[in-house]
Amino acid sequence: MSTGLLTDLTIAVLSLLVGFEVISKVPETLHTPLMSAANSIHGIVLVGAALVASTAHNAAGYVLAFVAALFAGMNVVGGYAVTGRMLKMFKRRPTPQAAPAADETASGTAAR
Amino acid sequence: MSGFDAVIKLVYVAAAACFVIGLHLMNAPPTANKGSRISATGMVAAVAATVALVAHDSSITGTGWAVLLVGAVLGSGVGLGFAQKVKMTAIPQLVSLFNAMGGGAAALVALAGFVATASSAPVGGRIAVSTAIDVAIGALTFSGSIVACGKLQGTIAGRPIVVPGGRLTNGVLAAAAVVGAVLLAARPHSVAMLVLALAASLAFGVAMVLRIGGADMPVVISLLNALTGTAVAVAGFVIDNSVLIIAGALVGASGGILTKLMADAMNRSILAIMSGGFGGGDSTGTDTVGAGGTVRQVSADDAAIQLAYASKVVIVPGYGLAAAQAQHAVRDLAQLLEERGIEVSYAIHPVAGRMPGHMNVLLAEADVPYTQLKPMDEINSEFARTDVALVIGANDVINPAARRSGTAVSGMPILDVDQAKSVIVIKRSMGHGYAGIENELYTDPKTSMFFADAKAGLVALSAAVKTLVGG
Numbered sequence: 001m002s003t004g005l006l007t008d009l010t011i012a013v014l015s016l017l018v019g020f021e022v023i024s025k026v027p028e029t030l031h032t033p034l035m036s037a038a039n040s041i042h043g044i045v046l047v048g049a050a051l052v053a054s055t056a057h058n059a060a061g062y063v064l065a066f067v068a069a070l071f072a073g074m075n076v077v078g079g080y081a082v083t084g085r086m087l088k089m090f091k092r093r094p095t096p097q098a099a100p101a102a103d104e105t106a107s108g109t110a111a112r
Numbered sequence: 113m114s115g116f117d118a119v120i121k122l123v124y125v126a127a128a129a130c131f132v133i134g135l136h137l138m139n140a141p142p143t144a145n146k147g148s149r150i151s152a153t154g155m156v157a158a159v160a161a162t163v164a165l166v167a168h169d170s171s172i173t174g175t176g177w178a179v180l181l182v183g184a185v186l187g188s189g190v191g192l193g194f195a196q197k198v199k200m201t202a203i204p205q206l207v208s209l210f211n212a213m214g215g216g217a218a219a220l221v222a223l224a225g226f227v228a229t230a231s232s233a234p235v236g237g238r239i240a241v242s243t244a245i246d247v248a249i250g251a252l253t254f255s256g257s258i259v260a261c262g263k264l265q266g267t268i269a270g271r272p273i274v275v276p277g278g279r280l281t282n283g284v285l286a287a288a289a290v291v292g293a294v295l296l297a298a299r300p301h302s303v304a305m306l307v308l309a310l311a312a313s314l315a316f317g318v319a320m321v322l323r324i325g326g327a328d329m330p331v332v333i334s335l336l337n338a339l340t341g342t343a344v345a346v347a348g349f350v351i352d353n354s355v356l357i358i359a360g361a362l363v364g365a366s367g368g369i370l371t372k373l374m375a376d377a378m379n380r381s382i383l384a385i386m387s388g389g390f391g392g393g394d395s396t397g398t399d400t401v402g403a404g405g406t407v408r409q410v411s412a413d414d415a416a417i418q419l420a421y422a423s424k425v426v427i428v429p430g431y432g433l434a435a436a437q438a439q440h441a442v443r444d445l446a447q448l449l450e451e452r453g454i455e456v457s458y459a460i461h462p463v464a465g466r467m468p469g470h471m472n473v474l475l476a477e478a479d480v481p482y483t484q485l486k487p488m489d490e491i492n493s494e495f496a497r498t499d500v501a502l503v504i505g506a507n508d509v510i511n512p513a514a515r516r517s518g519t520a521v522s523g524m525p526i527l528d529v530d531q532a533k534s535v536i537v538i539k540r541s542m543g544h545g546y547a548g549i550e551n552e553l554y555t556d557p558k559t560s561m562f563f564a565d566a567k568a569g570l571v572a573l574s575a576a577v578k579t580l581v582g583g
Contacts, residue, residue: 019365031469069183078191
């Protein structure tokens, strides 16, 4: 077993443990955005797509790199965009100064 | 290692740290958005560093650049379009689609890395083994996620679809995928083994998810998410890239935890879910009103009186609420009650909705403050001092039969709605939930049934409360 493989395994195992530790503290309320955030993080495979594009020198290599870049691009950009959209919706109770009168609250929320 | 390479590696370390910090900040709603931004910053840095590395190496051809840039830009555009347009009820489909993209890309990266090294030098065992694993997991995740996405979208029927040969076919396909992968690892230059591993894994992904019923979707999505993370981590082994390994492992951990939580919330083993067969589609029951047991029906006015004179109301939303697009209607009613000084909160079962935590997002979209969204463990202790529990579109997750043995829902953790002083259930008919069994809560003497569509029923309740209290 090479040193490189051992290093990679070490990194993988420690990352898994860190992942378990950090993620088990996320409250149920945020589980959907959590999964979406995790989803965008695996868009890191775009880095992989770039690296294989740089070593591609034949048609097969180009096709593989193209589709990988396409998929990864969609994954990473779409993932972060939708996670951000969701997280902006999580609000505290509206502050009293933002809603001075009852009918204004109604029109304010209806406009959303 | 040259100075340049060292800088790139350091950027990768920083990016990995951003991912961990980003996930850590998701432990509370006020910091979550910041977490997502930090994670995105790490991502941009990692990608930019990689592009710099590729340019610096100068081994990339003009076609290579074109392929990479056009692919990434095109993909980003499509992804952004989906993300901006998607409805919150359709988030599970989108997450499935992105799982498919990630898993597919990981398999392709492994394949391409393998092709590139195979043509120049003999393939070492490490690359051969990790490529074989990645092709199998990536392909399985890709096809499985596409099927899951189709099921959630309704393009593929939600009920379990039995493939010809049933479990035997699944077993054979799984075995073929494993054998193909093992042989590919042993004989890395064999195109036939590559095709076998790829085809068997793709077919197994389809067959596995087809068999799984709609009720189990939260588990399936979580599992596919974990597999995507694993596939990305393994791709990191193939091309020897630490940031892929770290990011992939983090996602694998996240998906793993959610899979376990979801399976526990349904009291089912992951293996039982994977072998499929449980849970129907989304068909709302069409049984006639009043089938089985004596139920007490109430009018909107009577229900409104009960609600308006309560001091604590707990709303129990199920997926039926979202299916009827009644999130705003329930928020309006809750606001009316709160203006009367009534304490209102929402009881969220872990599997309410189509993916972990889905119901919270749907209610947050309707401007329900997250402080009112209470998870099962927290709200269960509050039911005893709740005057009215208002159940909308939830069924199996509140069935007291779960506490007894020998029923289809036995052992499933439930919301203790039956401990509230009174219960109002808004429901279209006496139809059954996924488990297909009677719900004895409906015949409980303290339960009143208000037969209506979720949205129409809530609007009627709000109107009745307003008339009643002269608001």
